[in-house]
Amino acid sequence: MKINGKHYRAIWREPSGEVKVIDQRWLPHELRIVTLANRKDFADAIYEMWVRGAPLIGATAAYGVAVQMAEDPSDASLDETYEVLHATRPTAINLKWALDEMNRVLRPLAPEARAEAAYKRAAEICDEDVEINRRIGLNGLEIIREIAAKKGGGRVNVLTHCNAGWPATVDWGTATSPIYHAVEEGIDVHVFVDETRPRNQGAQLTAWELNSHGVSHDLIVDNAGGHLMQHGEIDLVIVGTDRTTARGDVCNKIGTYLKALAAKANGVPFYVALPSPTIDWTVQDGVKEIPIEERGPEEVTHVQGKAADGAIISVQISPDGTGARNPAFDVTPAELVTGLITERGVVAADAEALAAAFPDLASR
Numbered sequence: 001m002k003i004n005g006k007h008y009r010a011i012w013r014e015p016s017g018e019v020k021v022i023d024q025r026w027l028p029h030e031l032r033i034v035t036l037a038n039r040k041d042f043a044d045a046i047y048e049m050w051v052r053g054a055p056l057i058g059a060t061a062a063y064g065v066a067v068q069m070a071e072d073p074s075d076a077s078l079d080e081t082y083e084v085l086h087a088t089r090p091t092a093i094n095l096k097w098a099l100d101e102m103n104r105v106l107r108p109l110a111p112e113a114r115a116e117a118a119y120k121r122a123a124e125i126c127d128e129d130v131e132i133n134r135r136i137g138l139n140g141l142e143i144i145r146e147i148a149a150k151k152g153g154g155r156v157n158v159l160t161h162c163n164a165g166w167p168a169t170v171d172w173g174t175a176t177s178p179i180y181h182a183v184e185e186g187i188d189v190h191v192f193v194d195e196t197r198p199r200n201q202g203a204q205l206t207a208w209e210l211n212s213h214g215v216s217h218d219l220i221v222d223n224a225g226g227h228l229m230q231h232g233e234i235d236l237v238i239v240g241t242d243r244t245t246a247r248g249d250v251c252n253k254i255g256t257y258l259k260a261l262a263a264k265a266n267g268v269p270f271y272v273a274l275p276s277p278t279i280d281w282t283v284q285d286g287v288k289e290i291p292i293e294e295r296g297p298e299e300v301t302h303v304q305g306k307a308a309d310g311a312i313i314s315v316q317i318s319p320d321g322t323g324a325r326n327p328a329f330d331v332t333p334a335e336l337v338t339g340l341i342t343e344r345g346v347v348a349a350d351a352e353a354l355a356a357a358f359p360d361l362a363s364r
């Protein structure tokens with residue numbers, strides 16, 4: 001997608017061979033592009049959230065393996081790289097998916113063939129992500145079209161949570177892709193953007209990208225969604241996911257579950273944009289089986305922003321001595337999900353429907 005009229009992906013390889021990412025910690029205030037040069041850089045970038053969002057975490061890990069294979073393509077190095085990168089963040093399944101994929105391709109090869117094959121597969125994973133998200137956009141577009149038609153061409157109001165936009169993927173985003181496709185088609189779409197405490201991915205990233213693309217939007221505090229739904233101001237919710245179970249339970253950024261409950265209570269359709277690498281076919285009950293990342297208390301007790309002099313600063317908002325809990329994700333049970341917008345169409349959130357849509361993956 002575009003920044004100041006120039007097309008970017010969230011991760012890319014330069015003709016020189018360097019792997020670059022946008023360091024998202026500084027957005028929307030500064031666009032900082034950094035080179036990830038070795039395995040430690042890749043692990044730090046994922047762990048410290050220079051890059052974040054399930055699909056982008058996976059793509060970054062894939063390139064991390066490739067960079068390490070260029071340095072040391074031995075079996076021991078492959079094993080250790082898997083462990084180091086896998087340990088960075090526990091919830092998004094795309095990380096494991098991408099590492100397994102690299103392992104599957106590289107393990108049978110002679111060490112001297114691994115670096116080239118690794119760069120090739122990492123580039124393919126990126127291209128596949130872009131195509132999956134484009135298709136999610138086209139499938140989600142049909143939902144938005146239908147709502148627009150029912151409203152006689154009136155404005156379609158979408159609520160979204162966190163950032164499941166293009167900076168969370170390689171390009172397009174998942175939850176934002178239907179929105180971009182609808183806007184491109186001329187449908188009047190307005191997006192309500194949950195700020196998404198504690199890290200404010202909505203305020204800092206979703207608002208930034210919608211702004212860059214001229215998409216009508218309003219930032220709202222996380223607690224406003226239920227009120228807007230009660231007053232008929234939201235036509236549908238579209239969120240992303242970090243891991244969806246084989247029966248359709250959806251793990252996503254903390255607070256998603258509360259939005260799903262409010263949507264159910266108010267008869268608002270609640271859709272999840274779901275690329276197939278985000279499905280964990282090995283788990284069923286998301287609440288019991290998905291590990292939820294617990295992050296440091298300072299994300300809750302402090303907020304980051306831009307001071308009047310332009311400096312990016314962190315400000316304490318709670319008293320000294322107050323502790324904080326910081327679970328980063330929650331699970332929305334399948335029964336609260338209206339539909340899963342996948343690259344193969346809109347699928348009901350249940351085991352049979354998911355397996356029928358992805359028989360090739362479900363049976364692995």
Ligand code: MRU
Pocket residue numbers: 052053054055092161162163164165168169173174175201239240241242252253328
């Ligand atoms: O902690 P983050 O910023 O990595 O969390 C991101 C989300 O929860 C997204 O909604 C999810 O990864 C889907 S991104 C297409």
